[in-house]
Amino acid sequence: WKIYQNDLSIDSGFRGEEDSWLSNFTDNPILKKLQLLARGLKLAIYRKFPAIPDTLILKNDADVEIATGYTMFTDVLNSSNKKSKKIGWLHSDITFPKLQPAVPLILKQIPKFDYFIFGSQQTKEILVKTYPKLKLPDNQVILNAIPIDEIKKKAAEFVPDFDTSDPVFVSVGRLHSRKGYRKLMEVHARLLSDGFPHKIYIIGDGEEMEKLTNLSQELGVMHSFILMGSLLNPYPYVKNAEFFIMPSESEGWPLIIADTLILQKPIISTAVGGIPEMIRHQDNGYLINYDSKEMYAAMKEFMTNKALVSKIQDNLKDSESQFDNQKIFDAVENIIINLAKR
Structure with a gap:
């Protein structure tokens, strides 16, 4: 999209989305495949010759262009607008296994930006620690804005x-092996066996759905470990459960943790990614390592230690x-304005 503020023009978007005739795909499977092929070909041409969309479609005369994620780095850096200042934005853990095929290109591209924004302090620290010789442009850590009222x-x-009077834990996330739901289910079964009744609702879908469903049957927890699939609005479940749990092996800066804090729900979470920037152990939440014993102990603590839970709930009121959204907006605006003046 393009934003105009006074005499400053800012461009942030991707080439190809303006093709409305390609956005309205037919229901005919053969024609749909042809449309997808045509769209893919057009996008490939746009990336190879960025001057075409920049000048003929986007009319790109922006003062500042922003790549809001690493998948947009190539488009912004290859823009035919050589006069614009370029801002890169990284939200991901650079050591995440599935990201590794893209890492060599990302490392080459980062120094080419005029300014760089990290989505969390942890994201920056992991990058610097893993690649200490990488030359970073001027940069700043800016957290994601949270739509509190929404x-x-x-x-x-x-x-x-x-449908229970027992404590309810809720978790929201993609069903991926790194999200730790298999470990959580095994801990859940142990807690039930040891006399700590509770239910867990998992909201999300993904490639692990079948494996987790089979495991729940093997462990006999089909009716207490509920795989709900994707929901358009998970927030009522978060608000009305007793607790939220995030058992992930790795994360970036998960918005659902911020959302859950806004809803003042006690959280158990692994201390990964940017989560320790939001949760203070035994103050406004409970942090653990990615470890079954620690997960078991934390869940048991929440179900049995009313004083601790009450303390956390009191601290969550603030x-x-x-999450000062205006401060976040002002920080981004200042970067853009100052960069455009260079």
Whole structure:
């Protein structure tokens, strides 16, 4: 998209989305494949010859161009607008296994930006520690803005029926092996066996759905470890459960943790990615390592230690203050304005 502020023009977007005739795909499978092939070919041409979309379609005369994620680095750096200042933005853990095929190109591209923004302090620290010789452009850590009012409104849309008087844990995330749901299910089964009744609702879909479904049957927890699939609005479940749990092996700066803090829900989470920047152990949440014993102990603690849970709930009442959206917007605006003046 393009934003104009006074005499400053900012461009942030990707080539190809303006092709409305390609956005409205037919239901005919053969024609749909042809349309997809045509779109792919057109996008390939746009990337090879960026001057075509920049001058004929986007009319790119922006003062500043922003790549809001690493998948957009190539498009922004290859822009035919050589006069614009380029900003790169990284939210991902550079050591994440699935990211590795893209890492060599990302490392080549980062120094080419005029300015660079990291989505969390942890994201920056991991990059610097892993690649200490990488030359970074001027940079800053800016957290994601949180739509506080929208989250509260969505959370109040309905009250889910958990069909139990036992404690309920909720987790929201993609069903991927690194999300730790297999480990969580095994811990859940042990807790039940040891006399700590509770239910867990997992909201999300992914490639691990079948494996997790089979495991729940093997462990006999089909009715207490509920795989709900994807939901348009998970917030009522987060708001009305007793606890939230994130058992991930790795994360970046997960928005769902910020959202859950806004909803003042006690959280158990692995201390990975940018999560320790948001959660203070035994103050406004509970941090653990990616370890079954620690996960078991934390869940047991939440179910049995009312004093600790009450303390965390009291401290969560001030959660909104740590997400100052105006401060975030001002920081980005200042970067853009100062960069355009160079």
